[in-house]
Amino acid sequence: xxxxxxxxxxxxxxxxxxxxxxxxxxxxxxxxxxxxxxxxxxxxxxxxxxxxxxxxxxxxxxxxxxxxxxxxxxxxxxxxxxx
Numbered sequence: 001x002x003x004x005x006x007x008x009x010x011x012x013x014x015x016x017x018x019x020x021x022x023x024x025x026x027x028x029x030x031x032x033x034x035x036x037x038x039x040x041x042x043x044x045x046x047x048x049x050x051x052x053x054x055x056x057x058x059x060x061x062x063x064x065x066x067x068x069x070x071x072x073x074x075x076x077x078x079x080x081x082x083x
Contacts (some may be wrong), residue, residue, distance in 0.1 A: 002015045003014075014045075015042065019039070023055070023059050025052075026028060026057055026059060026063075027052070027057050028042070028056070029056065029059060029060065029063070029065070029067070029078070032067070032078045033055070033065075038080050039077065039078070039079045040077065040078050040079075041075050041077055042075065042076040042078065043074070043075055043076070044076065049071035049074050049075060049076050050071060051074075052068060052069075052071070052076045053069045053071045053076055056069040056076070057069050066080060066081040067079065067081065068080075068081055
């Protein structure tokens with residue numbers, strides 16, 4: 001059996017992640033930001049509105065954006081938070 005060479009050293013904190021993970025929902029959020037509209041209605045094929053809102057809220061929170069995602073009547077809404 002061959003030996004594995006390694007080095008181990010104590011650290012005080014973890015290194016920050018260098019790779020940014022993109023979601024399939026990021027282009028949708030980016031398009032809303034670029035549109036300059038305060039409120040938009042979105043309909044997505046083959047996706048439930050509740051699922052879309054949950055996923056969008058997670059991406060918005062992770063990206064720390066001032067946007068609110070909600071749904072009603074089978075449609076998804078994105079709205080800029082008012083200052």
